[in-house]
Amino acid sequence: MTIFSSEDRVIVAADTGPLLSVFQSNTTEFLRRYFSRIFIVQNQLVEFQKHSAATEIQSLIDEGLVVVIKNLTDKEKEEAMEVARRIATEPSCRDSIVPNHLPEAELIVVSQRAEIQCAGILLDERAARSVAKNMGLNIGGFLGILGRAGLDGLFTKDEIRRLLQTCQSLGTHYKSSLIEFVAQTYGR
Amino acid sequence: MPPITPHESDAEFITPEDVENDVAFFTEALLEKQIQRLVRELVRRSDIYIALRKLVTSGRFANEVEALAQAVQTLQSATGTEQEA
Numbered sequence: 001m002t003i004f005s006s007e008d009r010v011i012v013a014a015d016t017g018p019l020l021s022v023f024q025s026n027t028t029e030f031l032r033r034y035f036s037r038i039f040i041v042q043n044q045l046v047e048f049q050k051h052s053a054a055t056e057i058q059s060l061i062d063e064g065l066v067v068v069i070k071n072l073t074d075k076e077k078e079e080a081m082e083v084a085r086r087i088a089t090e091p092s093c094r095d096s097i098v099p100n101h102l103p104e105a106e107l108i109v110v111s112q113r114a115e116i117q118c119a120g121i122l123l124d125e126r127a128a129r130s131v132a133k134n135m136g137l138n139i140g141g142f143l144g145i146l147g148r149a150g151l152d153g154l155f156t157k158d159e160i161r162r163l164l165q166t167c168q169s170l171g172t173h174y175k176s177s178l179i180e181f182v183a184q185t186y187g188r
Numbered sequence: 189m190p191p192i193t194p195h196e197s198d199a200e201f202i203t204p205e206d207v208e209n210d211v212a213f214f215t216e217a218l219l220e221k222q223i224q225r226l227v228r229e230l231v232r233r234s235d236i237y238i239a240l241r242k243l244v245t246s247g248r249f250a251n252e253v254e255a256l257a258q259a260v261q262t263l264q265s266a267t268g269t270e271q272e273a
Contacts, residue, residue: 175257
C-alpha cells in the first residue's frame, strides 16, 4: 500500500460531473488529499448553480483549491468550439447541440496550457472522455478518485458501496454491478 | 436546500475498465509527484549530491540515476528486503 503525502498532490482540471459526485457523496476531503489545485472554467459556474451546488463550489474557490479560468484567448475559443463539435458527434453522445458541450470543451482546451501544469482532467462524461483520450490527455473520474482512496486504505468495501448508493439515490445512474466492482476491487 | 443533482445522464455506461484506467492515471500521477519530491529532497543534501557526483566522475556509472539505482538495489539486497513490497 502506498500512502501519498499532501506534498505529493497533483494539479488537475475538473469537469462539473465529477465535482458534483464529490459534493453528493460528501467526499471533498479527498480532493484536498490528492489535488493541490483544481482548474475549472467560468462556464461551469452556471452548471453548478443549475445542479444546486453553487455554495459548495464557491466554498472550494474561496479556500483556493478550485481556481476559475475566466479568459480564453480567441484561439482557445475556436479550439473549444471544434472540441465541442467533436463531442456532440461522438456516437455515445446523447446531446447533439454543440454549445451545450462548450464548458467541458473549454476545459479540455485550457487544461493543455503549459503554465498551469495539469497532470490530467477529471471527466465522467463518456463522449468528452473519448474526445479527450483521442487528444492524448490523461483522464480520471470520480470513481477513480474513490478507487485510489480505497487502495490507500481509506475506505472499506461497505463505505464505498454506501457512498455510491448515495449518488445513485440522488439520480446518478451507476449500475449496481459497477458499484459492487468498485467496492470489491478497491475497498479494504 | 434542494439536493445536488447529477450532471452525467450516461453514467451507467462507465465500465470497470474505465475505473481501472482512472485509478491507474491517479496512481501514476501521484507516484510521479512523490518521486520528484524524493529526488528533490535527496539532492538537496549536499553530502549526497557530492557523493553522487564523485561516483559518476569515477566512470563506474553512466549518470547520477544509474548510481542511485545501483545504490538502492545494493541496499535492498544487503538488508534482505527484495521480497517485501
